[in-house]
Amino acid sequence: MNASPRRLLKAAAVAIGLLAGAGAWAQTAICYNCPPEWADWGSQLRAIKAKTGITVPPDNKNSGQTLAQLVAEKASPVADIAYFGVTFGIQAKKEGVTAAYKPAGWAEIPDGLKDPDGHWFTIHSGTLGFMVNVDALKGKPVPRSWADLLKPEYKGLVGYLDPASAFVGYVGAVAVNSARGGNLDNFGPAIEWFKALKKNEPIVPKQTSYARVLSGEIAILLDYDFNAYRAKYKDKANVEFVIPAEGTVVVPYVMSAVARGPNTANGHKALDFILSNEGQAIWANAFLRPVRTSAISKEAQANFLPASEYARARTIDYGRMAEVQKAFSDRYLREAQ
Amino acid sequence: MTRRRRHHQGRVDAPVLLALTVAVTLFTVLPMLLSVSAGLTNNFSRGLASGLTTRWIAEVWALYGATAWRSLLLALACVVVALLVGVPCAWALARSRSRAARLFEELLTLPVAVPGLATALALILAYGQLRGFRQSFAFILVGHVVFTLPFMVRTVSAAFARDDLQSLDEAARSLGARFVQRFLGVLVPAVAPSIVAGSLMVFTLSVGEFNLTWMLHTPLTRTLPVGLADSYASMRIEIGSAYTLVFFIVILPMLWGMQALARWIENAHGSSPGPRR
Amino acid sequence: MLLAACVAPAAVVFAAFWLLPMVELALLPATKGAATYFAVLTEPRYLQSLVQTTLLSAAVTLVALAIAAAVGLYLGRRSFAGRRLLLAVLTLPLSFPGVIVGFFVILVGGRQGPVAGFTEALVGERITFAYGITGLFLAYVYFSLPRAIASFTAVAERMEHELEEAARSLGARRWHLVRDVWWPALQPTALAVGAILFATAMGAFGTAFTLASRYEVLPITIYNEFTNYANFALAASLSLALGLMTWAVLFAARRFGAATVGAGA
Numbered sequence: 054m055n056a057s058p059r060r061l062l063k064a065a066a067v068a069i070g071l072l073a074g075a076g077a078w079a080q081t082a083i084c085y086n087c088p089p090e091w092a093d094w095g096s097q098l099r100a101i102k103a104k105t106g107i108t109v110p111p112d113n114k115n116s117g118q119t120l121a122q123l124v125a126e127k128a129s130p131v132a133d134i135a136y137f138g139v140t141f142g143i144q145a146k147k148e149g150v151t152a153a154y155k156p157a158g159w160a161e162i163p164d165g166l167k168d169p170d171g172h173w174f175t176i177h178s179g180t181l182g183f184m185v186n187v188d189a190l191k192g193k194p195v196p197r198s199w200a201d202l203l204k205p206e207y208k209g210l211v212g213y214l215d216p217a218s219a220f221v222g223y224v225g226a227v228a229v230n231s232a233r234g235g236n237l238d239n240f241g242p243a244i245e246w247f248k249a250l251k252k253n254e255p256i257v258p259k260q261t262s263y264a265r266v267l268s269g270e271i272a273i274l275l276d277y278d279f280n281a282y283r284a285k286y287k288d289k290a291n292v293e294f295v296i297p298a299e300g301t302v303v304v305p306y307v308m309s310a311v312a313r314g315p316n317t318a319n320g321h322k323a324l325d326f327i328l329s330n331e332g333q334a335i336w337a338n339a340f341l342r343p344v345r346t347s348a349i350s351k352e353a354q355a356n357f358l359p360a361s362e363y364a365r366a367r368t369i370d371y372g373r374m375a376e377v378q379k380a381f382s383d384r385y386l387r388e389a390q
Numbered sequence: 391m392t393r394r395r396r397h398h399q400g401r402v403d404a405p406v407l408l409a410l411t412v413a414v415t416l417f418t419v420l421p422m423l424l425s426v427s428a429g430l431t432n433n434f435s436r437g438l439a440s441g442l443t444t445r446w447i448a449e450v451w452a453l454y455g456a457t458a459w460r461s462l463l464l465a466l467a468c469v470v471v472a473l474l475v476g477v478p479c480a481w482a483l484a485r486s487r488s489r490a491a492r493l494f495e496e497l498l499t500l501p502v503a504v505p506g507l508a509t510a511l512a513l514i515l516a517y518g519q520l521r522g523f524r525q526s527f528a529f530i531l532v533g534h535v536v537f538t539l540p541f542m543v544r545t546v547s548a549a550f551a552r553d554d555l556q557s558l559d560e561a562a563r564s565l566g567a568r569f570v571q572r573f574l575g576v577l578v579p580a581v582a583p584s585i586v587a588g589s590l591m592v593f594t595l596s597v598g599e600f601n602l603t604w605m606l607h608t609p610l611t612r613t614l615p616v617g618l619a620d621s622y623a624s625m626r627i628e629i630g631s632a633y634t635l636v637f638f639i640v641i642l643p644m645l646w647g648m649q650a651l652a653r654w655i656e657n658a659h660g661s662s663p664g665p666r667r
Numbered sequence: 668m669l670l671a672a673c674v675a676p677a678a679v680v681f682a683a684f685w686l687l688p689m690v691e692l693a694l695l696p697a698t699k700g701a702a703t704y705f706a707v708l709t710e711p712r713y714l715q716s717l718v719q720t721t722l723l724s725a726a727v728t729l730v731a732l733a734i735a736a737a738v739g740l741y742l743g744r745r746s747f748a749g750r751r752l753l754l755a756v757l758t759l760p761l762s763f764p765g766v767i768v769g770f771f772v773i774l775v776g777g778r779q780g781p782v783a784g785f786t787e788a789l790v791g792e793r794i795t796f797a798y799g800i801t802g803l804f805l806a807y808v809y810f811s812l813p814r815a816i817a818s819f820t821a822v823a824e825r826m827e828h829e830l831e832e833a834a835r836s837l838g839a840r841r842w843h844l845v846r847d848v849w850w851p852a853l854q855p856t857a858l859a860v861g862a863i864l865f866a867t868a869m870g871a872f873g874t875a876f877t878l879a880s881r882y883e884v885l886p887i888t889i890y891n892e893f894t895n896y897a898n899f900a901l902a903a904s905l906s907l908a909l910g911l912m913t914w915a916v917l918f919a920a921r922r923f924g925a926a927t928v929g930a931g932a
Contacts, residue, residue: 083609090624110609113620117894122605124897125511128519131608144896189778209778209795215879218894256798258879259890260623268627269435270778315521382895387712390883407741414738414812418757421771421809424781428774435779471680479677482670494674501685502863503913505870505886508906511899512688515695536685539677569669600764600873601886615764615873622770622877627779630770641762646755 082319084109085119085132085311091261092177092279092306093287093339094136100335101326107319109134115260116141117218123150123311132311133320138220139166140375142173142307154310154321158328161345165371166305175305176327177341179277180366181221181228183295184284189269196273198298199229203249212256212271216247217382219259224304225275226381227374232299237373240381247389266292278357282340286356296358300365305344426638429631446632454617454633458640461614464527465596468534472592475535476542477585481577483543484550495547498540506601509533513606527611533602538595542588549584550577582659586652593648597641614640696904703900707908713888720885721912723800724868727807728861734808735815735860736853742816743823754820758813768810769877772802800882806874811864818860819853826852858924862917869913885909 089095089111098109114122116137123135127150135145145151146168153171166175183202185195190210196202202211216222230236230243256271263280265271267290281294308327314320326332333348340356343349357363429447432440483491501509513533518524549555558580562572578585600615607616614637622630696703707713742754760768776782776797783793796802831848839847872886880887885905893902 081610085609088624112609113624115894117896121894121897121899125514125605125899126518126524129521129524131525148897209793215891217891254798254881256879257881258623259876260620262623264624264626264629268779270627270773272778315525379896386891386895390712407737410734410737411741414734414816415753415757418760418809418812421775422759424774425771475676475680478673482673486670491670491674494678497686498677498681499917500689500910500914502866503870503917504689504910505872505889505906507872507886507889507893508692508903508910509685509689511893511902511906512692513684515899516688516691517684532680532684535680539681543677594762598762598764600766601870604873615766618764618770619766619873619877622766622773627774631774634767634770637767642759645759645762649755 080106080319081108081110082133082316082323083112083131083314084323085112085122085135086114086116086137087111088113088261090263092179092277092341093283093335096339097327097332097335100331101323104331105322105326107323109323113260115214115218116220120145120148120150124148127312130311130314133314133316134308134323135311136176136306136308138224139173139175139305139307139371140223140378141220142168142309143372143375144378145309146172150312151309152312152314152317154324156321156325156328158325158333158345161347163344166344167307173307173309174328175307175344177279177333177336177343178303178305179279179341180296180303180363181224181275181277181301182281182297184266184274184276184281185293185295186266186269186272186284187291187293189272195293195295197295199232199246200299202273203246203253205253207273208253210272211250211253212258212262212265212273213275214262215257215259216385219261220304220306221276223378223381224302226385227369228275228297228301231367231369232297232301237370237377240377240384243381244384244389247385251389277341279340282356286340294358296362296365298365300367303342303366303368305371422638425631425634427631428628429633429635431628434627434631446626446628447636450621450629450632450636453629454614454621454636457612457614457617458636460527460611461597462640462644464531464534464613465593467527467531468538468596469589469592471531471535472538472542473585473589476539476588477546477578478573480543480546481550481573484547495543498543501537502540506533506537506599506603507605509536510602510605525608525610530603530606530611530613533606534596534599537599537602538592541591541595545588545591546581546584549581555580579659583652583656586648586655590645590648590652594645597644692903693907696900696907699900703904704907706901706904713885713905713908716883716885716888717908717912719883720869720909721916723804723807723882723884724865727804727811727868728864731808731811731815731864732857732861735812735819736849736857738812738816739819739821739823739853740849743820744826744828754817758817760810760813761817763810765806765810765871765873766877768806769874771809772806772878773797776802776805798878798881800880802878803875803880803882803884806878807868807871810871810874811868814867815860815864818856822853822856855924858920862920865916865920866913869909 087094087098087109089098094111098111101107101109119135119137120141123130123132123145130150137145151172155171156174159167159171159174162174168174183196187195193206196207201207213225214222216226226240226243226247227237229246230240233242233246235242258265262271262274263284266274267284267288278294281292284290284292285294308324310317310320310324328345330348333343333345334350336343337349337353340353427438428434430442430444431438432443483495510533513529517529523529555577558576559572562576567575598615600619603613603616604619607613618633618637621633702709707717738757742750774780776795778793778795780795780797783795786792786794831844834844834848870886871884872890875884875887876890886909889902889905889909892898892905
């Protein structure tokens with residue numbers, strides 16, 4: 054009847070849609086969680102394009118969203134590479150969404166910071182602390198310890214990323230936990246601290262909030278040293294980084310090649326670049342600690358806080374951290390939200 | 391006739407209603423104005439004193455410009471599909487007395503009740519393996535169609551259910567017109583205002599759709615609302631505002647154009663009891 | 668026969684792209700055990716989220732309906748220069764994604780916003796309302812008003828005035844007008860629009876996501892489960908619960924509307 058021309062039209066529409074989508078695939082690698090405003094991924098993506106010709110579109114997911122999306126798309130992945138905190142990398146391997154790949158420069162990565170089979174590997178690490186917009190404090194003293202943040206004078210000024218979905222959120226919880234006497238088997242101190250912090254009406258975003266600190270919307274954010282240094286030295290904001298007096302942790306961020314991604318070869322090239330001298334130097338210039346320490350220049354090093362401050366930052370058992378993450382997330386959502 | 395009545399209206403409870411209307415207008419408009427001005431100032435926290443600039447708009451256009459066209463085209467495609475699929479369906483549901491029809495009508499409204507995240511997840515799990523489909527705009531289009539179809543069907547079937555239409559249809563049939571002729575020549579024009587209203591609704595819903603699209607999109611098929619969410623979360627407030635301004639500039643002409651078209655069709659078909667904007 | 672052919676394309680699209688996938692999704696919780704379906708009832712946190720969402724949506728719907736009815740009554744029965752423009756402006760937010768509304772609330776009620784500056788000048792403290800229940804409520808009302816205003820204005824334009832004029836001439840007080848003249852005329856529209864407002868508010872995700880609100884709504888809870896090590900079974904179970912609750916309220920509203928429909932449905 055009049056059904057056939059209609060069906061034809063619909064088929065045509067779908068075909069056009071498919072073509073439009075397909076055309077964009079030339080020389081592309083899809084990355085999940087490459088936000089331009091985090092760790093200066095913007096520069097890294099531009100460099101990848103310039104040096105290898107591969108376009109990697111930016112993506113604003115956080116680590117939890119990345120893992121969830123990868124698992125949802127397991128049957129036919131959309132992404133080629135993924136970036137997340139180390140515990141999510143470990144979990145991703147368990148879920149079977151990663152592929153083994155050992156980029157050039159593999160040998161230089163310390164053993165504890167890579168999966169022996171190549172399913173994930175550290176590209177850089179950071180130390181967690183307070184990223185403080187001094188101007189936004191409007192005269193109040195810069196907090197120096199975890200205990201300081203609980204003081205009523207900081208009401209409405211504190212923010213932290215959601216510990217249940219963002220890796221940096223989870224790291225903040227682990228950091229305050231170990232600083233206040235807990236360990237990976239006992240998250241009591243962390244839960245107590247978050248509960249106490251609730252009185253200060255913290256802001257809890259789910260995705261990277263670098264710009265909100267610069268604008269003064271969030272005066273004190275639990276974030277990494279590299280984001281704070283970048284704000285201070287690159288964006289010339291009046292931002293200070295504080296390593297809390299009670300101590301904190303250093304954590305690696307890892308990348309994985311996604312299993313059966315659409316552009317595997319391009320993804321590998323991108324990973325190779327990220328681990329190359331040039332790629333690692335970009336992280337160093339962005340104030341991260343590149344995993345290949347040979348890439349840090351003296352100038353970049355000079356901008357970090359003195360080593361005496363960093364003595365309070367410790368590494369922990371990342372494998373165990375991954376194992377207890379889900380239980381902690383559940384507990385946080387239940388008790389401290 | 392209605393106009394004459396309106397002029398006798400002076401005795402409507404003016405003060406309270408007027409006050410409320412003014413308050414609502416301010417409530418609606420002030421944030422829009424604030425956002426527009428924030429997108430044009432150099433520094434939001436210092437306000438207008440820091441000077442006006444168009445650099446944020448330029449930056450937004452470079453970063454996110456493509457999302458505007460994607461969303462527009464997606465919305466138009468959604469309207470086309472909703473029309474092709476929904477109008478015949480609306481007629482059938484308006485005419486049918488069967489329980490199956492009522493059940494189907496009920497089912498059609500379910501996508502509105504279920505959260506977009508769930509519908510999107512369901513689509514990915516069901517069709518994610520078809521790689522070409524998954525990575526194309528058709529994937530997002532399908533989600534939009536399923537979500538907006540009940541609005542089109544409900545609006546148009548209400549118009550199709552009018553009794554005078556039945557008699558028109560009967561008259562045409564007794565004159566020997568075949569179904570296609572009757573449908574395209576008599577029925578559709580008679581409900582043209584409703585069809586346009588439905589199309590406007592579908593377009594509006596599609597352009598602003600976020601819940602579904604957020605999960606269905608890929609970094610290469612980002613739409614405007616998804617881009618907006620990204621910019622609000624991680625970019626400067628000035629960039630977020632400039633992006634919002636770009637949204638206005640792109641969407642408003644389309645909306646007003648379609649509304650003007652709606653009024654024109656309404657006038658061309660004489661006064662009809664269809665919903666008016 | 669003819670009717671079936673006309674419904675067929677819609678039925679195919681709906682079945683293929685919603686019904687079948689949803690059935691698959693509905694079976695997901697079973698993979699973690701049948702008890703997962705009742706997670707919303709057994710886990711206090713989920714139940715609280717569901718209750719909070721329902722209460723918020725109901726409150727927003729009622730407030731939006733009341734305000735929009737007033738505005739609709741005013742605009743629908745007056746004619747003045749710029750009326751059409753005003754209506755267009757008031758219904759503009761219909762095209763906004765929820766994230767824009769969340770952004771507006773942060774702009775106005777966040778730490779950098781005019782309200783904070785105002786309260787600082789007044790009481791010396793920057794008061795922000797964007798991140799709590801107030802901000803969320805205002806945001807939801809913001810995107811609910813336009814739809815209701817559009818509908819009520821349309822109805823008011825077609826309202827018969829003899830009844831009201833008769834009532835007035837008999838000396839009816841304002842309250843009686845509202846109860847006996849306006850309410851019956853507006854009720855069908857109120858129910859229809861209220862249903863849409865309620866459903867939209869229940870499923871709204873973008874606004875709460877942008878606001879990072881302290882008041883947890885179920886769509887955000889679903890997101891939390893989704894990103895918490897890809898816990899799809901629980902996310903699916905909560906989605907079903909949300910869908911069921913919304914559909915139940917819509918169903919009840921339709922029944923109530925059908926039962927009370929008098930002349931002029």
